[in-house]
Amino acid sequence: MAQAHRDGVLDGFGARTLSARLASLALQQAGCERIASTPLPYVYSLLIYRTTYLYCLLLPLALVGPAGWLTPLFVCIVAYVFLGLAEVSEELSQPFGDNINALPLDAICRAAEIALASHLGREPPPPLLPKDFHFG
Structure with a gap:
């Protein structure tokens, strides 16, 4: 960028705008690196699972009167939902991985390459297409 400015290819306003864009890009990259390198504290996931298990163990006591013999069915449905949410939160705590729920970083970068080509x-290179409804 400095060389382009010295050569007259880039004027002062263009250099200033490009510099601001590069600074913004560097801040975004630093934020993503912090997200990628900071694990979710173990105590958070432990609290989520213990609270879920405790709630599911005590729920039958509250439902046995009103629900009667349907209590096990209701407890299973509630346990499935809460344990599923706990697993989803664990999966989403690492957004930059290679798993099926991670961000499609290769496809995002390819879209940027296509736009800049x-x-x-x-x-421009061909876009990356999903396979089996996901990028992987």
């Missing part, structure tokens, strides 16, 4: 005078 014409500005750089290059042939």
